[in-house]
Amino acid sequence: MNNNPKDPDQFYSSRSFSKLMVFLLLLISIPYLFYSLRFITHSNHCDQNPNIPTIHTTSLSEKQPQIPTPKPFEQTNISHIVFGIGASSNLWKQRKEYVKLWWKPNQMRGVVWLEQNVTKPDPGDENLLPELRISGNTTNFKYSYPKGSRSAIRISRIVSETVRLRLKDVRWFVMGDDDTFFVTENLVRVLQKYDHNQFYYIGSSSETHLQNIYHSYNMAYGGGGFAISYGLAVALEKMQDRCIQRYAGLYGSDDRIHACMAELGVPLTVEKGFHQCDVYGNLFGLLTAHPVTPLISLHHLDVVEPIFPNVTQAQALKRLTQPMDLDSAGLMQQSICYDEARKWTVSVSWGYAVQIFRGIFSAREMEMPARTFQNWYRRADSTSFTFNTRPITRNSCQIPFVYYFSYAVYNEDTHQTATRYVRVESNPECKWRMEDPTQIEVVEVYKKPNPNLWDKSPRRNCCRVKPTKKKGTMVIDVGECREGEVVEL
Numbered sequence: 001m002n003n004n005p006k007d008p009d010q011f012y013s014s015r016s017f018s019k020l021m022v023f024l025l026l027l028i029s030i031p032y033l034f035y036s037l038r039f040i041t042h043s044n045h046c047d048q049n050p051n052i053p054t055i056h057t058t059s060l061s062e063k064q065p066q067i068p069t070p071k072p073f074e075q076t077n078i079s080h081i082v083f084g085i086g087a088s089s090n091l092w093k094q095r096k097e098y099v100k101l102w103w104k105p106n107q108m109r110g111v112v113w114l115e116q117n118v119t120k121p122d123p124g125d126e127n128l129l130p131e132l133r134i135s136g137n138t139t140n141f142k143y144s145y146p147k148g149s150r151s152a153i154r155i156s157r158i159v160s161e162t163v164r165l166r167l168k169d170v171r172w173f174v175m176g177d178d179d180t181f182f183v184t185e186n187l188v189r190v191l192q193k194y195d196h197n198q199f200y201y202i203g204s205s206s207e208t209h210l211q212n213i214y215h216s217y218n219m220a221y222g223g224g225g226f227a228i229s230y231g232l233a234v235a236l237e238k239m240q241d242r243c244i245q246r247y248a249g250l251y252g253s254d255d256r257i258h259a260c261m262a263e264l265g266v267p268l269t270v271e272k273g274f275h276q277c278d279v280y281g282n283l284f285g286l287l288t289a290h291p292v293t294p295l296i297s298l299h300h301l302d303v304v305e306p307i308f309p310n311v312t313q314a315q316a317l318k319r320l321t322q323p324m325d326l327d328s329a330g331l332m333q334q335s336i337c338y339d340e341a342r343k344w345t346v347s348v349s350w351g352y353a354v355q356i357f358r359g360i361f362s363a364r365e366m367e368m369p370a371r372t373f374q375n376w377y378r379r380a381d382s383t384s385f386t387f388n389t390r391p392i393t394r395n396s397c398q399i400p401f402v403y404y405f406s407y408a409v410y411n412e413d414t415h416q417t418a419t420r421y422v423r424v425e426s427n428p429e430c431k432w433r434m435e436d437p438t439q440i441e442v443v444e445v446y447k448k449p450n451p452n453l454w455d456k457s458p459r460r461n462c463c464r465v466k467p468t469k470k471k472g473t474m475v476i477d478v479g480e481c482r483e484g485e486v487v488e489l
């Protein structure tokens with residue numbers, strides 16, 4: 001390379017270069033000036049996102065005119081998400097019923113990835129489900145985990161294969177299994193908090209300690225679903241195939257994603273609303289004491305008992321979509337209150353179940369899940385789980401009266417939802433000399449839908465037992481806690 005400044009060619013080209021620069025600067029700065037003037041007059045429209053600091057455009061445009069003006073921020077919505085569902089063709093016929101429960105064909109984008117063609121797709125399904133695609137051939141990838149399945153490689157690569165579809169305006173790639181039930185409005189609520197251009201790996205770990213010890217506490221469990229920001233997904237796609245060759249000895253698809261995240265240096269961002277459900281038995285204890293965070297997913301739907309008694313799991317989840325459609329932010333959220341006169345403790349899990357306990361239990365006890373389930377190794381002691389649990393009582397008087405959600409309506413005049421919960425199981429006899437909830441057959445809960453619940457700092461809703469003349473009925477009001485309202489008696 002010739003660096004002599006006296007070289008005529010060099011001289012000539014640098015002069016024309018500076019002319020060009022002056023011209024370019026003018027070209028850039030004139031429209032910019034107009035744009036910043038416009039921006040000054042409209043600047044209050046531009047700070048809708050609480051996470052992005054307000055930019056003081058006046059001083060910025062005076063001092064640093066060469067910085068491109070940020071586009072007005074548009075909040076993340078469902079259209080910015082692409083789902084990648086890992087499925088297998090032999091189970092698809094049953095599992096697609098779970099996907100149908102939450103999939104909204106005209107609003108959502110996503111692909112169900114299968115290992116081979118399903119022989120006879122049911123007619124009409126294509127309008128109710130994501131499109132089906134066949135995953136790339138993974139014969140050339142090594143898999144050496146002794147008892148696992150090679151499909152882990154295929155399912156792990158769904159992220160990259162979905163990135164390669166080059167869909168427009170994608171901010172998040174969300175992975176899930178064919179037996180994952182998503183509450184997509186809550187998924188959006190949670191993802192809105194994060195900047196998709198940065199590197200985010202968002203999900204949750206297992207409920208079972210041993211699982212996290214064998215796999216990792218830093219891994220997003222695949223069945224619970226996890227989200228990868230656009231920026232990170234693009235970076236992952238560039239290295240994933242090389243990366244997974246290094247981890248032939250790992251068990252699952254999510255182990256492989258986690259291993260690559262570790263190479264990229266991106267930690268797991270835990271959002272407790274994703275539920276892997278690595279448990280056996282009944283989710284009741286978990287769901288009635290859901291953490292104070294939006295419910296995003298449920299998994300292992302064929303492993304655990306149906307969440308409502310006496311129906312199939314698909315029917316049970318179908319029932320759950322009723323309150324979900326009315327007030328997704330409040331779905332499953334617990335509130336705790338007392339029936340002062342009768343000395344009962346009431347726990348509402350909105351849209352799912354109400355429990356009445358004889359006697360007064362503290363909020364601290366009520367927010368602890370009852371062990372209605374076993375861990376993934378079929379043990380149910382308190383050390384099995386990654387959160388505090390309480391034992392199921394043996395005292396027949398302390399067994400709660402359980403009312404399951406049966407239906408919901410929205411009242412246009414009062415702007416409230418009315419949800420009804422009924423008792424389907426009878427309680428054992430109790431000799432305590434105090435008022436007996438046996439007479440209560442039905443619980444009615446009134447609540448204003450609150451789509452902005454999670455825009456504030458997390459706080460449990462409050463409930464209040466209302467006086468009523470209706471026979472066999474308890475009436476409860478649920479909503480944000482009022483000034484000074486606490487769970488006490």
Ligand SMILES: *[C@@H]1O[C@H](CO)[C@@H](O)[C@H](O)[C@H]1NC(C)=O
Pocket residue numbers: 074075076077078079080
């Ligand atoms: C989602 O946001 C985009 C802007 O990024 C907007 O064009 C679109 O209409 C929004 N969609 C929905 C369903 O709100």
Ligand SMILES: *[C@@H]1O[C@H](CO)[C@@H](O)[C@H](O)[C@H]1NC(C)=O
Pocket residue numbers: 117134
């Ligand atoms: C799968 O089946 C569809 C029609 O049922 C066909 O169009 C497509 O080519 C098949 N794909 C493969 C990979 O066999």
Ligand SMILES: *[C@@H]1O[C@H](CO)[C@@H](O)[C@H](O)[C@H]1NC(C)=O
Pocket residue numbers: 137138139140
């Ligand atoms: C996958 O690739 C291997 C070797 O590259 C080939 O033998 C096999 O037939 C391929 N499988 C399919 C389903 O295309």
Ligand SMILES: *[C@@H]1O[C@H](CO)[C@@H](O)[C@H](O)[C@H]1NC(C)=O
Pocket residue numbers: 310424425
């Ligand atoms: C269970 O379902 C059957 C049939 O739908 C019904 O007859 C029966 O009463 C139900 N039992 C309970 C406890 O709800």
